[in-house]
Every structure is written in structure tokens, then in C-alpha cells.
Amino acid sequence: MKPQLLFSLLLASSLPAADAPVQIGSRRELFADSFLIESFSGTHLQLQTPRDEGVAFKFDQPWEGLFSGYATLVTLGDGxxxxxxxxxxxANKDGSEEELTCVAESADGRTWTKPELGIYEVIGTRKNNVVLMKAHTxxxxxxPFRDQRPGVPEGERFKAFGGTMEGGGLTAWKSPDGLRWEKLAPEPVITKxxxxxKYMFDSQNVPFWSAAEGKYVAYYRVFEGGIRRIVRSESSDFRxxxxPVLMEYRHPSMQAPIEHLYTNQTHPYFRAPHLYVSIAARFMPGRRVLTDEQAAAIKxxxxxxKDTSDAIFMTTRPVEGTAHSGVYDRTFLEGFIRGGIGAQNWVSRTNYPALNVVPTGPHEMSVFVNQDYAQPTAHMRRYSLRTDGFASLHCSYAGGHAITxxxxxxxxxxSLNFSTSAAGxxxxxxxDVDGKPVPGFGLEDCVMQIGNELDRKVAWKSGTDVSKLAGKxxxxxxSMKDADVFSFQFMP
Known part of the structure; x- marks a missing residue:
């Protein structure tokens, strides 16, 4: 029996009943998918548009260059x-010795430096930002990721995957500081x-420690039916x-398309680690945009x-009571980050997002995108979003409501993270579960919330304390008018 069929049978037999309440506790919930909504009336979920903040840093060192990519953003312990x-x-084969792992660092996500680490000699100098080279694919x-598992040994504070099918599979790496790396095990830990x-691993293969699941999980590349797909594996010790379980795609009202996803970039969202967000690179093989003349002009x-790509947004969640969470929610089928204006944005393997959305301000988070691939202008670009603002529960001026x-x-x-107009x-x-308003806490008792805040405490006529309703x-x-709600959380 194929792993994905086995998973489907397990999922069907172990999911809670449809009318069972969702135990959200005090965790933050985002309106980034259709997970919590039961019905809409005059409202809908709306994907937001990241704001282009310009070039973060260029791949301009002699050992970097046109084919730099597969980036990962890590927040260090000091922020x-x-x-x-x-x-x-x-341009040569995957896993060649010309491929190096480099780093850049920033205090705010806006200004970046490339440290002169002196770990390796590259092109005759140790004044470089290389942390790994000649590492067998x-x-x-x-x-890499910073491992926050409780009790993790000092020498394993950072871990990583790397490797290709030709190299035998995915090797596990460890480091005390994220700069000096050695193998965690002598042979690949996920093998062919x-x-x-038939084909696998030829992309960025993503591992992380999941606090929500209490285990390590990994999302990585395979080909299924000639399409670039994603599988998931899990581990208690990273060894x-x-x-693997083949990830499926779900849309609330239609058959979700199966598209080439070149990278998956699945990771726990930093404000809601039970929610894994995936800002994936959607690859359109053979969908050519540029003429030969346009291509020559941008070098x-x-x-x-002769292909093109963009970034899409998906989510996946650990399913309580099941062995795996093997489904991506593709509520939003449209592009999340479109190619920009200009021929340089419409080439093969550009617009690939870096792994991990990171905070870059008190009201802001950022995603970084690899752009101008295979061009002399290759660089990393920053896009910003409102905190929690991947998507929203949106309502027009006409008004409406949604019921969870x-x-x-x-x-x-x-607490609400929300935005309204002056009129909204x-x-x-x-x-209660039958739709009857709870006395003292119905809509008619609620004070209208107007403004634009990340953390507004909702009040009713009796005040803000809803503790008597907890556990039920x-x-x-x-209920909304000309407004967006991005997330909510019940606070202690």
C-alpha cells in the first residue's frame, strides 16, 4: 500500500467528529485559511499583498553570483x-564543488552585512562569509534551523539538512553556533x-523542531506523476x-490543482507555532514570457x-489524534508574490521565497525572495506584511458576518488584530453550539471596535472579562463593516 493511501485511511478513521469543538486554548488563531470558519455572510477570506521593500542584499561576492539561492532566514537568540x-x-551540475553555503546578517532585516568569518579559504582568501564547502552535495x-527543543545539547543548537539524490540522500548536520558545521551522522539519514x-531531493528540503508536535518534522521534494510534489517525514531524534507521506492539497469549495511546487518553505509561524505556513515557489515549466531579444538585454x-514562477501561500496544521498532518490548505489559489515589472522578473527559477517569515519591526514581518536568478543583478529582496497579515477575514462597506x-x-x-475604515x-x-446568543456576551452587548491595532481587547457592556465562558x-x-480581522487570541 502506498504511504499516501495509508495516510488517507488513517486520517479518515482518526479525525474527530465534524461537530466536535476545536480546542484552541489560548493560542493565537489567524484567518490564514478556512480551518475555523463554518459560514460566511457578506464576508470572505482575502489574501493580502506583500509590500515590495527593495533589495535586501546582492549576491555580489566572487563565490556567490548568478546562481545563488535556496535561502533560509534564522532568528538568532539575540534577535x-x-x-x-x-x-x-x-552553471553546472547540482552538488558541484563550486557550490558553497554563505551567510549574511542583520539587526533589523533592512541593513545586511556579510561577515568575514575566516573559516574556509575561498578563491585565495579567508576574508569571506562561507560556512560550508566541499560537503558532498x-x-x-x-x-538550517535553530533547534529550540528542550534539553538539546550545546553542540547541536543548530541543525540542518543538505544533499541530493546523486549524493545518496539527505545528510544531517549540527553546529553549536550556526557557523561551524559537522555531520550529525556519517551517512544520509533519509536515503533514496x-x-x-524515482526522483527526489533536488530542491530545498526543510526540517524543523515542532513545539506543537513535540518532534522533528521535514518537508521535502519528490516527483509524483511527473509533477514536483512535497512529502513529509518525522523523527524523535533527527537521526x-x-x-514519507505525500502531501495533498485541499480547497474549501473545489478540487485544488496539483501544480509544480519547486520549494515548499513550510515552517511554524513565529506568533502561532501550531500553524505551519508555506510560501512556496510555484514553477511553470515551459511557460515562456521573454523573447530572445529581451533575454539578451538583461544578460x-x-x-x-524559458519558464516562469511566482510565490503562493498555503498552510498546514498538525491534526490532533492522527499520526500525520498530510494536507496543505490551498484556500488561496492566486499568486501571493507576483513577478515584478520588468523582464528580469520573468525568467526561470526567479521569485523563489526564502524559508521562514521573520519579524522586522513592532508591527511588521517580512518574507525574503530570491530574484533576478541567472542574471548579473541576482539579489535577495524584502517584502513586508502587517504582523499576522498573510490574509484576513474581510468585509465590505455593505456589512456582514462570519460564524466560527x-x-x-x-x-x-x-484580543483582536484588526483594521477598519472610519465608517467601519x-x-x-x-x-452556544445551536446558535443562541450567550446572555451578556452577544453581538448586542459588544462595544463596537473601530481603529487599526494589533492587540485590541474586545469589551462588552460588562467589560472585557470572558473567563466565565472559558472551557465551554x-x-x-x-459582525463587520468595511473591516479586516487578521487574527484573534484569548489572553490570560
């Missing part, structure tokens, strides 16, 4: 950001023999990994302009 990425100045797609597909490598599935919360106050507003009412299955009725 600084570190970007890891492949440096590659020439691992530098093709090296993907473990993965029942021994489960058989793109002749082998890299039954939820059980813990906490004393309800938001109210929240509690109802209830629905939220969110």
Missing part, C-alpha cells in the same frame, strides 16, 4: 537575523531507498526518520528564461 544561502557563480541545498519515488543565462465552528478557549480577554467596525458575539464549546459571531 539578529542570519540568512543562509547557496553561493554559486557558474550538501551545499547544493543546505537548509526510504523514498518510493531516524519515518517513511540572463541562455538556459534560464464551535471552539473551546482558555483565558480572560479576547467590528463586533464579536458568543453563541461556543461559536464566535464576528
Amino acid at each position: 539578529r537575523l542570519r540568512a543562509y544561502y547557496r553561493g554559486k557563480a557558474v 550538501a551545499t547544493h541545498n543546505f537548509s 531507498a526510504m523514498v518510493p519515488y 531516524t526518520w519515518s517513511a 540572463v543565462n541562455p538556459n534560464y528564461f 465552528k464551535p471552539v473551546v478557549f482558555a483565558g480572560r480577554e479576547l 467596525g467590528v463586533k464579536v458575539g458568543f453563541e 464549546p461556543l461559536r464566535l459571531r464576528i
